[in-house]
Amino acid sequence: MKTSFHALKLALAGAAAIVGVSACTTPQPCTSEWVEWRTDKVMSRFARSNYGTINELRGLSGKVDTPSALTALRIASLVDDFDDLARDFDRIVMPELNNAIAQCSEPQNFVPAFTGFLRDEGVGEDVIEWIEVIGYIAMEQYRS
Numbered sequence: 001m002k003t004s005f006h007a008l009k010l011a012l013a014g015a016a017a018i019v020g021v022s023a024c025t026t027p028q029p030c031t032s033e034w035v036e037w038r039t040d041k042v043m044s045r046f047a048r049s050n051y052g053t054i055n056e057l058r059g060l061s062g063k064v065d066t067p068s069a070l071t072a073l074r075i076a077s078l079v080d081d082f083d084d085l086a087r088d089f090d091r092i093v094m095p096e097l098n099n100a101i102a103q104c105s106e107p108q109n110f111v112p113a114f115t116g117f118l119r120d121e122g123v124g125e126d127v128i129e130w131i132e133v134i135g136y137i138a139m140e141q142y143r144s
Contacts, residue, residue: 030104038100043117046093053081054121057131061124082131089114 027033047054056078063071097113115128123131 035100035104039097042093042096042100043120046089046117047121050085050088053078053085054118054123056081057118057123057127058121060127061122062126064124064126064130082134086114089117093117 027037056074060071060074060078064075067075094113111132115132118128118131119125
């Protein structure tokens with residue numbers, strides 16, 4: 001009796017999973033829902049794989065305008081990590097976004113997409129302003 005009850009529970013769980021998966025369909029391409037779905041998917045994967053650096057940038061929020069000595073040291077220690085993050089964003093995220101969005105509209109520019117991503121991840125505006133300036137300079141050097 002226990003075995004058949006366990007089998008029934010497994011069958012019901014499997015059926016529920018199938019119904020749940022079929023309810024999560026991909027939106028129709030080139031709709032605003034599809035662009036949002038695709039962007040969220042790409043950005044979420046990148047955010048998970050770069051959690052440490054993003055968390056450090058969040059920690060600097062509100063401290064950049066009048067940095068203490070410790071904050072200045074933290075910023076200096078993040079330069080290489082930030083450079084890696086920006087390069088990876090340009091190398092991984094931008095092509096994925098541009099390939100997906102090119103089906104429907106103009107490709108995105110790097111700095112607005114990158115700062116928008118950081119803003120969505122909770123990085124403060126003071127840090128984002130700093131990143132915008134550095135980002136334009138770094139990407140020009142990286143691409144040339």
